[in-house]
Amino acid sequence: MDLENQKRVKELAEQYGPENVVVLLGAAEGEASGLAAETVTNGDPTYAGPLTGVSLGLKVYHVCEPEVKAEFDPAVYDEQVSMMEMVLDVDDIINEMTSIREQYCKY
Amino acid sequence: MKSVIKGAGYILVHTPDMVLHNGTTQTTERIVNPDGEYLKELPKHIRTFEQALSYWPNQVYIGNKTPDELAAVEQPWCDKVCDVNDRYGHFGQIMPQEEFLLLMQACDVFGLVKLEKGFVEAHKAALAANPIIDETIMARIPAEQTDAAEIQRLVDEEHSEGLYHNGELVGCVNRAHDIDVNLSAHVIHENIVSKASSVTALLSAVKNAGIAKEDVEYVVDCAEEACGDMNQRGGGNFAKSAAEIAGLANATGSDARGFCAAPAHAMIEAAALVASGAYKTVVVTAGGCTAKLGMNGKDHVKKGLPIMEDMIGGFAVVVTQDDGVSPEINLDMLGRHTVGTGSAPQAVISSLVTNPLDKHGLKITDIDKYSPEMQNPDITKPAGAGDVPLANYKMIAALAVKRGELQKADLASFPAKHGLTGWAPTQGHIPSGVPYIGFAREDIMAGKLNRVMIIGKGSLFLGRMTNLFDGVSFVIQANTGAEEAQAGVSEEEVKGMIAKAMRDFAATLMAQAE
Amino acid sequence: MSILAGKKVIIIGDRDGIPGQAIEACAESAGAEVVFSSTECFV
Numbered sequence: 001m002d003l004e005n006q007k008r009v010k011e012l013a014e015q016y017g018p019e020n021v022v023v024l025l026g027a028a029e030g031e032a033s034g035l036a037a038e039t040v041t042n043g044d045p046t047y048a049g050p051l052t053g054v055s056l057g058l059k060v061y062h063v064c065e066p067e068v069k070a071e072f073d074p075a076v077y078d079e080q081v082s083m084m085e086m087v088l089d090v091d092d093i094i095n096e097m098t099s100i101r102e103q104y105c106k107y
Numbered sequence: 108m109k110s111v112i113k114g115a116g117y118i119l120v121h122t123p124d125m126v127l128h129n130g131t132t133q134t135t136e137r138i139v140n141p142d143g144e145y146l147k148e149l150p151k152h153i154r155t156f157e158q159a160l161s162y163w164p165n166q167v168y169i170g171n172k173t174p175d176e177l178a179a180v181e182q183p184w185c186d187k188v189c190d191v192n193d194r195y196g197h198f199g200q201i202m203p204q205e206e207f208l209l210l211m212q213a214c215d216v217f218g219l220v221k222l223e224k225g226f227v228e229a230h231k232a233a234l235a236a237n238p239i240i241d242e243t244i245m246a247r248i249p250a251e252q253t254d255a256a257e258i259q260r261l262v263d264e265e266h267s268e269g270l271y272h273n274g275e276l277v278g279c280v281n282r283a284h285d286i287d288v289n290l291s292a293h294v295i296h297e298n299i300v301s302k303a304s305s306v307t308a309l310l311s312a313v314k315n316a317g318i319a320k321e322d323v324e325y326v327v328d329c330a331e332e333a334c335g336d337m338n339q340r341g342g343g344n345f346a347k348s349a350a351e352i353a354g355l356a357n358a359t360g361s362d363a364r365g366f367c368a369a370p371a372h373a374m375i376e377a378a379a380l381v382a383s384g385a386y387k388t389v390v391v392t393a394g395g396c397t398a399k400l401g402m403n404g405k406d407h408v409k410k411g412l413p414i415m416e417d418m419i420g421g422f423a424v425v426v427t428q429d430d431g432v433s434p435e436i437n438l439d440m441l442g443r444h445t446v447g448t449g450s451a452p453q454a455v456i457s458s459l460v461t462n463p464l465d466k467h468g469l470k471i472t473d474i475d476k477y478s479p480e481m482q483n484p485d486i487t488k489p490a491g492a493g494d495v496p497l498a499n500y501k502m503i504a505a506l507a508v509k510r511g512e513l514q515k516a517d518l519a520s521f522p523a524k525h526g527l528t529g530w531a532p533t534q535g536h537i538p539s540g541v542p543y544i545g546f547a548r549e550d551i552m553a554g555k556l557n558r559v560m561i562i563g564k565g566s567l568f569l570g571r572m573t574n575l576f577d578g579v580s581f582v583i584q585a586n587t588g589a590e591e592a593q594a595g596v597s598e599e600e601v602k603g604m605i606a607k608a609m610r611d612f613a614a615t616l617m618a619q620a621e
Numbered sequence: 622m623s624i625l626a627g628k629k630v631i632i633i634g635d636r637d638g639i640p641g642q643a644i645e646a647c648a649e650s651a652g653a654e655v656v657f658s659s660t661e662c663f664v
Contacts, residue, residue: 026639032491
């Protein structure tokens with residue numbers, strides 16, 4: 001994850017309390033989703049950014065996952081995201097995200 | 108008046124040492140993780156010039172192989188050896204690092220690029236033998252060169268940016284000012300690389316188009332660097348600077364910027380400048396980008412792959428007044444992502460693809476080939492960015508299904524039929540639609556294709572001045588022949604309509620007869 | 622219990638996936654407060 005984005009995630013989690021923060025991702029495939037999710041839960045796996053060794057354990061979802069999708073206004077989702085569901089490998093993304101949440105999510 | 112694509116040039120430069128010393132992934136790592144595994148492992152993953160030559164996507168880029176031939180090769184490509192490994196292709200060439208370092212010095216008009224004497228002696232003849240390099244360029248290389256000890260001192264004490272070849276310090280780029288960060292050695296290095304690769308592309312394109320250098324009246328540079336000093340950071344003008352070295356004595360020019368969308372913007376601007384009669388011949392050009400070298404290197408190294416982002420890219424396209432045969436740019440069929448379009452992927456694709464087609468009553472399937480972002484999937488897939496061109500084709504196909512122009516069953520075959528497999532290096536603006544213009548010109552002239560859409564998209568939000576995305580598209584089509592004096596239905600169109608009416612009538616008669 | 626309603630949401634979109642602004646619209650429709658939104662680019 002971009003270093004500046006890691007810095008912002010760290011600051012905002014401290015500011016609002018990690019239990020009040022949810023991260024939503026829009027990555028293009030499973031592995032990249034998993035890496036971003038790992039960064040905001042267990043710490044930066046590439047050892048490059050401010051989240052290296054910082055386990056925030058934040059709640060994190062990909063925008064295409066059913067749990068969060070159910071909470072969006074269907075018309076908004078349809079307009080903003082639905083077409084990409086045909087393009088992305090949503091099952092792969094769900095698998096990666098679920099695995100990371102099960103291992104590292106604290107909230 | 109119409110504007111046509113007269114020719115194009117595509118060049119690559121193999122810069123393995125710049126991957127290590129100038130790519131931002133590596134320079135960042137050197138700051139945050141200097142003793143990490145990545146920097147230790149990286150040198151083992153660097154390709155030789157021969158390996159870069161026999162890499163399939165590189166041979167497609169310079170025109171020795173076609174996108175169709177590449178699509179038939181099973182991925183990944185980094186472990187395959189292309190049966191053609193020429194450094195020259197009919198669109199351009201793959202230049203080795205040593206020649207390029209000398210060319211950088213020839214492109215430096217401020218005495219900032221210093222090279223070691225022995226290095227120059229060893230490689231000067233090779234650059235002189237390069238068919239696009241003439242004596243005016245060779246004459247720009249100073250007779251007096253520098254001692255190795257002095258170069259070492261400049262790097263150690265004067266903040267100069269080292270130039271390396273095979274791991275050895277063979278030169279440096281000095282800062283152009285002691286305080287001004289915009290003239291720092293780092294910035295000057297980046298800008299001279301961009302300029303020198305643009306010069307190489309310009310020379311290739313002018314040669315391929317078969318025009319005289321004197322014919323070029325205007326040059327538009329659409330790279331992603333900025334040149335200027337502390338009082339005007341993006342002052343410009345790469346276009347005219349490169350035109351000077353390339354010997355385009357009658358040209359002026361300017362820089363168009365817009366991240367990866369800039370080449371498509373620049374092509375539309377060039378076509379409009381020619382169509383309006385402002386200039387007869389305009390060349391769109393761009394050099395490559397050192398910062399992006401090895402950009403996804405961490406993923407490549409982690410997966411045991413070679414560093415494939417070791418190529419500086421460049422391209423140039425010559426746009427001229429109608430010659431009656433070359434494919435035309437249809438300025439009446441432009442796609443535009445506007446401020447109000449939003450960032451939803453379907454809105455983006457609609458604005459770029461279907462809006463211009465709707466204006467002419469055309470369907471998505473009426474475009475024979477789409478060239479959106481032609482990033483090489485061999486590079487992007489292992490880095491978690493997926494297959495970028497394929498994702499674009501899936502989106503276009505999904506939109507076609509939504510509009511009832513494509514059967515859902517044909518969704519899977521759409522990318523192969525109306526798309527291309529990506530072959531361009533991840534040099535930002537370089538892959539953005541334009542790598543296909545050279546092939547498109549040939550295929551349209553050979554009658555294989557009728558209409559091609561070039562799509563450029565840009566991540567404007569990276570500049571932190573807006574959260575907006577951007578993009579423009581244009582259509583290249585077969586030359587419609589002699590120009591009509593006035594607007595309206597052309598003779599061709601009338602003939603087409605009559606022919607269609609007669610065919611329909613005949614079909615009705617036959618149906619009745621049965 | 623809802624995941625998003627009343628929460629502070631951080632968005633990391635992707636230029637070649639779902640961009641930040643598109644996710645923002647969705648998150649707001651679920652009653653979340655977007656405190657940061659960015660779009661990454663790997664190409």
